Amino acid sequence: MTQENLAEQAGVTRHTIMALEAGKYFPSLLLAFRIARVFGAPVEQVFEYHGEPK
Amino acid sequence: MSDSEKWARWTLGVVALTIAAYGAFVAFLGHGPATFSVFALLALTSVPASSRRYFKGRRFDEREQQIASKANRAGFGAFWVAFVGLIMAIYFIKGWNATLAVPVWTLTETLMWGFILIVGVEAVTTIMLYRGGPRA
DSSP, rough: OHHHHHHHTTTTTTHHHHHHTOOOOOOHHHHHHHHHHTTTSSSSHOOOOOOOOO | HHHHHHHHHHHHHHHHHHHHHHHHHHHHHOSSGGGGGGGGGGGGGGSSGGGGGSSSSSSOOOOHHHHHHHHHHHHHHHHHHHHHHHHHHHHHHOOOOOOOOOOOHHHHHHHHHHHHHHHHHHHHHHHHHOOOTTOO
């Protein structure tokens, strides 16, 4: 799946997907669930919590 | 590059051009009511399609909305600080009971500088937040 496809299905721009992948943006809970739904996986399989950024 | 980033870069360029033109105008022709004409350059901010990004019918996602909102707050926050600073400076320099008489063109010029401050800070904040980290 391309970033463009994921962005389209999740209802965001490709820039936001790129920022998410680069760890430059924390998605809202709603967006996290939408992305997880695109992958057909539970949200905890798609996102991991690594603690607060320093 | 998103429309907001394009807008921010273009706007910064227009702000820099306006400030440079203002400096050149004052240096060569002096400071007077005609100086106000330089601010017509600010109309260039509406030239690129990215300046109409809110009217193109496309949806802004949550990150773009957050950045736009923060940049907007930063711009108006800077304006507010400058406004209060200017008022306080006038009070302290001229005194609390002094009468201040200024030409209308000085007043309108001050407003244009206020506009430049708002869009300038908004543009810089937008660029910084798009480049920024997880808090963006």
